[in-house]
Amino acid sequence: MAKEFDEVEYTKADLATWKQVLSYMKGERRDVILLFVSVITLAILDTIYPKLNGIVIDKYVLTGNLEQLPLFAGIYLAFIALFGFIVWTFILLSDRLQLSISYQIRKDGFKKLQELSFSFYDTSSVGWLLSRLTSDTNRIGGILSWGLTDAIWGSMVMFFVTISMFMMNWKLALITIAVLPILAVVSYYFQTRILKQYRCVRKMNSKITGAFNEGITGAVTTKTLVTEEDNLEEFSHLTREMRDGSVRASVINAIYYPIIVALGSVGVALIINVGGMDVFNGDLSYGDLVVFLSYATLFYDPIRTIANLLTRFQDAQASAERVISLINTESDIIDRPDVIEKYGQIGNLKKENWEPIKGDIELIDVGFHYKTGEKVMEHMNLKIEAGNSIAIVGPTGSGKSTIVNLICRFYEPTSGQILIDGVDYRERTQEWLHSHLGYVLQTPQLFSGTIKENIRYGKLDATDEEIIEAAKLVNAHEFITHYPDGYETVIGEGGSGLSTGQKQLISFARALIANPAILILDEATASIDIETEKLIQDAIQVLLKDRTSFIIAHRLSTIVNANQILLLKNGEIAEKGTHAELIAQKGDYYQLYMGQFEKIK
Numbered sequence: 034m035a036k037e038f039d040e041v042e043y044t045k046a047d048l049a050t051w052k053q054v055l056s057y058m059k060g061e062r063r064d065v066i067l068l069f070v071s072v073i074t075l076a077i078l079d080t081i082y083p084k085l086n087g088i089v090i091d092k093y094v095l096t097g098n099l100e101q102l103p104l105f106a107g108i109y110l111a112f113i114a115l116f117g118f119i120v121w122t123f124i125l126l127s128d129r130l131q132l133s134i135s136y137q138i139r140k141d142g143f144k145k146l147q148e149l150s151f152s153f154y155d156t157s158s159v160g161w162l163l164s165r166l167t168s169d170t171n172r173i174g175g176i177l178s179w180g181l182t183d184a185i186w187g188s189m190v191m192f193f194v195t196i197s198m199f200m201m202n203w204k205l206a207l208i209t210i211a212v213l214p215i216l217a218v219v220s221y222y223f224q225t226r227i228l229k230q231y232r233c234v235r236k237m238n239s240k241i242t243g244a245f246n247e248g249i250t251g252a253v254t255t256k257t258l259v260t261e262e263d264n265l266e267e268f269s270h271l272t273r274e275m276r277d278g279s280v281r282a283s284v285i286n287a288i289y290y291p292i293i294v295a296l297g298s299v300g301v302a303l304i305i306n307v308g309g310m311d312v313f314n315g316d317l318s319y320g321d322l323v324v325f326l327s328y329a330t331l332f333y334d335p336i337r338t339i340a341n342l343l344t345r346f347q348d349a350q351a352s353a354e355r356v357i358s359l360i361n362t363e364s365d366i367i368d369r370p371d372v373i374e375k376y377g378q379i380g381n382l383k384k385e386n387w388e389p390i391k392g393d394i395e396l397i398d399v400g401f402h403y404k405t406g407e408k409v410m411e412h413m414n415l416k417i418e419a420g421n422s423i424a425i426v427g428p429t430g431s432g433k434s435t436i437v438n439l440i441c442r443f444y445e446p447t448s449g450q451i452l453i454d455g456v457d458y459r460e461r462t463q464e465w466l467h468s469h470l471g472y473v474l475q476t477p478q479l480f481s482g483t484i485k486e487n488i489r490y491g492k493l494d495a496t497d498e499e500i501i502e503a504a505k506l507v508n509a510h511e512f513i514t515h516y517p518d519g520y521e522t523v524i525g526e527g528g529s530g531l532s533t534g535q536k537q538l539i540s541f542a543r544a545l546i547a548n549p550a551i552l553i554l555d556e557a558t559a560s561i562d563i564e565t566e567k568l569i570q571d572a573i574q575v576l577l578k579d580r581t582s583f584i585i586a587h588r589l590s591t592i593v594n595a596n597q598i599l600l601l602k603n604g605e606i607a608e609k610g611t612h613a614e615l616i617a618q619k620g621d622y623y624q625l626y627m628g629q630f631e632k633i634k
């Protein structure tokens with residue numbers, strides 16, 4: 034089953050995962066050290082600041098020694114300036130660390146997505162993958178930068194304040210610390226509940242994103258099926274649940290904060306009570322009492338931060354597991370080490386060892402089943418000589434796409450062999466095969482950019498002349514030059530602004546300029562006007578010339594012109610031959626021809 038948009042599963046901390054996540058900080062060693070130093074310095078300054086107040090009260094205010102106050106004003110100013118500088122430094126460093134970690138994880142994730150085979154995409158939805166590379170990576174980056182900053186600052190403040198308190202008055206120090214366990218338990222209790230609500234809100238948010246996605250991509254279908262009202266009701270239900278979850282989180286927050294403040298006040302009240310007596314008895318100065326009151330607040334504050342961090346860590350743990358599992362996913366189709374050694378891999382292609390390709394293809398006893406399904410084909414044998422075109426026809430689900438996916442090595446046979454120029458294609462790298470392979474999809478995939486750029490995707494170093502030549506050969510030149518900007522015309526995402534036929538012609542030009550030895554053409558079924566249809570039929574013949582081609586064919590002209598026709602039925606080659614031979618056989622192809630192709634002649 035495809036993974037859900039934002040599957041939320043929470044597990045215990047896993048050291049191996051965190052070790053791998055922490056390795057992303059390796060390159061940032063200098064920033065991490067600087068961050069540690071600045072946060073520890075901040076905690077020290079936080080501890081010193083109340084002491085300054087105590088000294089001013091005891092030494093100058095209470096003694097009336099006011100002439101020294103301007104000196105202290107100067108010290109305060111210097112202190113505040115240093116404080117500001119440290120805060121600036123750690124905000125900058127934390128942000129930088131977060132961005133850099135997220136960037137590196139995202140880069141590795143994207144690289145992995147490029148490497149993974151088709152079978153991976155059979156079970157992972159686009160939404161699920163997007164969540165991994167966006168919100169999950171942000172969460173990991175956040176916990177490693179801001180989370181770490183908060184944790185170090187919080188624990189260091191508590192550490193320095195505790196030392197300072199014990200140095201001043203151990204009795205008051207113990208009273209301050211006594212409130213700590215109650216605060217910690219209460220904070221953890223509430224933070225866990227708040228987090229639970231936020232998870233629920235996030236899950237709803239993911240579902241809403243999914244609903245938006247489906248609403249936008251399926252807008253036409255929704256309208257034609259008149260399901261707007263049902264969709265709206267479903268969407269309202271999701272947004273209501275999200276609102277309710279957010280309100281619940283706010284309510285818990287609203288209860289939590291007064292309780293924390295009240296508990297903190299209990300600590301402060303105890304200090305005033307006991308400390309007041311000590312001042313009265315002369316065991317404590319006024320200044321130190323004021324310092325203790327400040328310390329109580331300073332000491333309790335990090336509890337909230339740390340409790341919040343502990344719960345956020347659980348979230349980040351789930352994110353880390355999902356992202357790391359994605360990054361560690363092994364592709365089902367991998368080249369053998371000795372093959373990589375000889376032919377290289379992306380980043381280090383050893384093209385000098387690449388044999389030129391002719392385009393002979395042979396399937397020997399090929400059997401195949403998808404990971405999740407039953408056998409799609411068994412003992413398939415087929416031999417195609419270089420330069421020949423094969424039209425594959427057959428009912429839906431008969432295995433047409435499967436056979437071309439196997440030839441492209443998007444999937445590998447589960448038994449048997451596929452030979453290219455007499456050699457098992459696993460003896461060479463995927464890059465070798467794919468660089469000699471062109472695939473024109475039924476729905477042409479165009480990218481936002483100019484028409485020229487779209488054609489150039491086929492051969493990145495193509496000259497403008499080559500691009501125009503290719504466009505001319507596939508009958509695209511004329512309509513392109515009709516645009517005021519010609520080849521520089523900017524087309525939108527997915528080729529919006531162009532008709533289906535025009536998109537097809539551009540994708541033909543792109544395939545032609547790549548000049549692959551093996552071409553796969555999934556012919557479009559969409560009917561287009563007669564004039565464009567004729568242009569497309571002619572362009573297909575140009576495209577197929579002198580290369581081994583497989584066409585999942587729907588047009589009679591393509592089928593008739595093919596060197597061989599394969600009629601597939603339940604993953605088997607039911608009939609094979611030229612059009613004339615198969616018509617003469619009066620078998621299934623004949624029936625199909627009479628019943629279906631006849632109409633679309």
Ligand SMILES: Nc1ncnc2c1ncn2[C@@H]1O[C@H](COP(=O)(O)OP(=O)(O)OP(=O)(O)O)[C@@H](O)[C@H]1O
Binds near residue numbers: 431434
């Ligand atoms: N990714 C997949 N995972 C599991 N089973 C699959 C997958 N793709 C196809 N199948 C199954 O394999 C069989 C052959 O499918 P295939 O897509 O090759 O047929 P097809 O002839 O191209 O069909 P169509 O004309 O509808 O595109 C079908 O039974 C299909 O359900």
